[in-house]
Amino acid sequence: MNELMRRMLFLPEQGSAYARQVDRLHYFVISMTMVGFVGVAATVLWFVIRYRRRAEGEPTPTIEPRPIHEVLFVGGPLALFLVWFAIGYPLYVRLQTPPRDAMDVYVMGKKWMWKFAYPGGPNDMDDLHVPAGRPVRLLITSRDVIHSFYMPAFRLKQDAVPGRYAETWFQADKPGRYEIFCAEYCGLGHSAMLGTLVVMEPEKFDAWMTEARRSPAVAAAQDTPDAAANPVATLARQGRNLAVEYGCMKCHSVDGTRHIGPSWLDLYLRKEPLEGGGTVVADEGYLTESMMDPGAKVVKGFAPVMPTFQGRIPGPEVAAIVEFIKTLRTDAVHPAPTPGRAYEPVPGFDPTRSR
């Protein structure tokens, strides 16, 4: 049944459980659409034939709706539409919330290619290697204009917007090769901005990853100056250098010392209480947001003195810094919330200016 409907609707193969679920919704929606369409169309045609004009100037009765008509006309479709929504929306929410144990890949679109970076691993162009059967989280951004990362076989799409990270995730069923398209118009090479998803057996993937980490050839594909000087520099190591360069260390410590800003030690995935109530989990999204829009969610006990880095740090460098923060972990089981800041900030002092 699934296979028949899929072929009738020209849908591409289903690479994941999520794709199969979306397709089930698709079949349901399209069947209801066809039933509704045929129902109304048949009624129209029946009326046109049954009440065709037999003589010119025939009088016709004035018919006015009764309240029950209005209720049916509004209630019927509304109920149907809300059922669709009730099925479709949770699926969307699921796509937007990656599982905790997902493996991360940074995706960057640029005219007109896809670049993939693995934390602590290699960079790769156009080919995205992932293991089968493990959830993979994609952190997507762009270097120039807006692109959109689209894998039809996984019914998955996410815009790559310069200056911010978006996330989505998938879990491939079995090894194979799948298409990656750019779905947001980006100029001359838009339709040639193709990539390939290579899903590998988990063991083969691990072997590939180990090999890639060692191989200078793959690492040399990185185009940052750091990478050219030091071919084995990992993202995290780059991030450390960048954090020094951008002056992050003037306010944030990496050893748990209290300072102007929260310490980065054990910051990743820590639950932080916020100024003005509420808490936030310091995941990639929050860390990126704090660099781009520091005033949005300030950790309790700190002053909103951090300048924004929107437009000052290119996407890949943000990724590197986030990766660096993620490496700063101790074995503390439940990292306590950050204690308040240690120093009053000096008025007019901008810690990033000396850069």
Add this chain to the structure above:
Amino acid sequence: MPAAESHVAHHFPDLEVQSHAARLGMWLFLATEVLLFGGLFTAYALYRMLYPSAFHGASRLIETSMGALNTVVLITSSLTVALAFHYSRQSRNRLAALLLVATIGLGFVFLGVKAVEYAHHFREGHLPGRFYRYAGLQVPGASMFFTVYFLMTGLHGIHVIIGMGVLTWLAVGAWRGSYGGDYTTPIELGGMYWHLVDLIWIFLFPLLYLI
């Protein structure tokens, strides 16, 4: 009232309906103007939220006293244009014309003050986007403040100039006695437009200069 009837277009039953139509049309037009500025207010709100400290710092760079002076100038001009309408209804056409001229004069004062401010910004390099070169405030978002500042005050300035053009035309008509008595709709509409220009400034002034 033959004088009034001559102003009624052939498709209107009487002057009252025609004036009602004109007034309704003007209110709708003013609604479109508000929405036109609405886009810029949205941009202002978003970037103020993104760069609160930069916006705070950058707004210190523009002279509050100049803005306050211009606010007084515009509010006074709203008074003169309202008086012009008042006297026009009493058919004191010459007085109405003189009040309109006074309004235009205040418009010139406003533009003059604005020009002084702009000249200062150009000298100091308080400029939008890639033209920003003021060394005293190098934080991200400072140039965005001036982008928004120049777009908002620039668009408002264009409206002031258009308003002055309309008022000039009305002043000439009033001097010649084209309006007066029952037929004062053009002056009323021109006055409404001028009030809107004034009102927008009353929102711009605190947003850009004070907070």
Add this chain to the structure above:
Amino acid sequence: MSPSPASIPPAPADAGAPLYLERNYLNARRGLWSWLTTLDHKRIGVMYLVLTSAALFLGGIFAMLLRIELLTPGPTIMSALAYNRTFTLHGVVMIFLFMIPAIPGIFGNFFLPLMIGARDVAFPRLNLLSVYLYLTGAAIALYGMIHGGADTGWTFYTPYSTTTVTMVWPILLGAFVLGMGSIVTGLNFIVTVHTLRAPGIGFMRMPLFVWALYATSIIQVLATPVLGITLLLVAVENVFGFGIFDPARGGDPVLFQHMFWFYSHPAVYIMILPAMGAITEVLSAFARKNTFGYRAVAFSSLGIAFVGFFTWGHHLFTSGQSTVDAGIFGVLSMFVGIFTAIKIFNWTATLYRGSIAIRTPFIYVIAFLFFLLFGGMTGIALATVALDVHWQDTYFVVAHFHFIMVGGTVAGFLAALTYWWPKMFGKSYSERWGIVGATLIFLGFNFTFIPQFLLGNEGMPRRYYSYPVRFWPLNVASTAGASVLALGFLVVLATLLLSLKYGKPAGPNPWGSRGYEWKTLSPPPEGNFLTQPTYPRMPHDYDDLNPGRGGH
């Protein structure tokens, strides 16, 4: 309000009237100058007819070029840059020069005063100004096409549109000026409806086309200024680099998308609402039946206008907005669907116990119902969010909005044109060729766009110059359908133009319609009516056995 029983059966409105009014609005004044300076709403409507039809033709040529280019997976007849420019032009011309101004500009101008018994719109000079704004905007945009050739797509997404090497600002400026023309038309209609209704026509007696135009005008007045400022900001950004949407200078590119769709989603209703109104008129006339649920149809237009302002976020489901936003915008989009569903059910119910004549305009009505039904249902499917993630920016979306825009608006436009043609020009066209044209358009349309739905399912993104081979067969099918569609348009054009010369005089009311606009002669005299008509009954009240029952 009820007429006396003595009026059963009522004398036809055209008793004793001449078949063709010799001295009418078309020839009362002569010479080109009399047209260029006319304040007559009917002549302005005819000028819009000529201009927007030319735009439809131009946009159609671009569409055919696109379909020919997509005939093969690789390059076919043009370069990638030429392709990108062509689809931009196709979108800009069709949307800003045809879809938005066509039905209000032509039929709104011509028939709104006739339908409410007025002698003109409230501000005739502003009305003429709107024509010149249209011409100016079109000229600037055309200059931009020839000289700069923007390649941004009609959506002008930043930062692409602010960084592309092609010249974008003329098209933006042209669209801005066209928007001003649109505002002027909308403002004029609102004031006309409020102040110039003839005695006897209360708000609850206005023809439903007038209600649709009224709702459209509200959207035009409220949404267009936001588009205006947005396009100006992009132009300023493109020329000067102020950085307002540029992430490298601290700007937010997604702000553009919000501001753009705040206008452009309601703009979809600017395009479809007048068509819905025209369809309501045509359907009642050929079914000889009062419109079922007058109030529901009238208020659903207002409902669409209102809710349409709060659904723009459904264009941004994959742009990284929060899941909460996506949920809210998804549900609100469903509500717009409800209002459309109300209309579809009421139209269907109107046919019940009617006296239905299958003439050319009615074929377009049937086509419109089918297209809107299918286009609307796929729209709701898109609003279920999860499916949209797969369909966003693919040919599915392209097919969906062409079902609404071409299937809905253009079918409504053609229904209105063929229905009101005898009133506008006093001539009948060949019914046989009219039906041939309508049938060709119906078939061609289906063959063009149903394959595109399947292409979208298959995963082909829109705005693709070349594509993987597996998309080939459906693209060929779509191009073949487009040729039939184009042929259909040519047949319609020829049929109508030939009728001007060879058509028989139509008479004041060839369809036996009881719409208010038929209470005058064909073509109408310069002042609309020789004697002011009276309005004792609801529009489209055909119940001669119980006259005035629908009189509210």
